[in-house]
Amino acid sequence: MPRYEFRCRACGDTFEVNRSMAAAGEPASCPQGHADTVKLLSAVAVTGRSGAPAPAGGGCCGGACGC
Template sequence: MPRYEYRCRPCDATFEVSRPMTESSAPAVCPAGHEDTVKLLSTVAVGGSAESAAPSSASGGGGCCGGGCCG
């Protein structure tokens, strides 16, 4: 079940709520009972490493001339 992160405006607490995706836009009450909360934009972790995502300088990729547009 997905976890959604919220911030409470009155007490500035951050908390998470597990709920089905069909209820992702439903309001959430903070643990202190405040109803004035806002859903935060969560970042998503994707498998792999930064090294595997970055082009290698030996591959010739990246940059204008490395990509072959300087004909």
């Protein structure tokens, strides 16, 4: 289930909420009881299960065309 990060405008605390993607836009109350919160934009890091490093190279074709 996705995890969303929120910040409370009243006390400044940040907190996370696990909820379905369908409920992503719903408001979340601060753990301190405040209702004035905002959902933060988070960067997502995606890694493979094997822990192996990503292949070197780059560009649109993996570096084979020299782009």
